[in-house]
Amino acid sequence: MPLFSEINPANAAILLSAKGIQLVSTPTPADIQVIFDPNGPYGALLFKEMQAAYPFLPVRWVPVGVFGNNSIEKTATLLASTDPISALETDLQQFNNHAANGGGLIVNPQAPPLPAETQRLGKAMLVWGGFTPMVVFRDSQGRWLRTGGASLVVIKSVLARAASQ
Structure with missing residues (x-):
């Protein structure tokens, strides 16, 4: 069972102010956010698992360039893309664990x-x-919580606690 830690409202505001890529459009912002490094293998694994199991789940993917040797440049490319959803899918669906730069x-x-x-x-x-991926979500009491991991067990636990899923 994943462990959850609370994120205070000021830190949640930092996350919400960062540019992200929401895969499924909804009238309100997604309650589930995934902070990931575009060169991180576990973010790619989580993306593939979630797309297979929950293709219509509104999730906002928020890239940060912190780990790989060109992660900053790749994050900038994702965020500046004219089609960020396609760029995100290309990077994470074609991830190669043996390549130096992954996606x-x-x-x-x-x-x-x-x-x-x-x-x-x-x-x-x-x-x-x-760590990435870091899954951050708002629970039914309005608190922002975080956890990590790249498995469906993590996502099922998040969905059981998330506000509107």
Whole structure:
């Protein structure tokens, strides 16, 4: 069973201010957020597991460039993409654990630098635990909780506690 830790409202605001990619449109923002590094194998694994089991689940994927040797550039490319959903899917569905840079997304050297909000989130998530993927969600009492892991057990536990899922 995954462990959950509470995130205070100020830290949740940091997450919500960072640019993300919501896969399923809803009238309100997704209650489930996944902080991931585009070069991280476990983020790619979680993405594939979630897409297979819950293709219509509204989840906001929030990239941070903290681990890989070109993670910052890849995060900037994702966020600047004209079709961020397609870019996210390309990167995480084509992930190669044996490649130095993992995902299938080609870095755009012309991409603008990371937004300040994304940089702030990258620093904050290192303090929150420093792991990706980090699943952050609002529970039925309105609290923001975080956990980690790349398995359906984690997602099922999150869904059992999430506010509107």
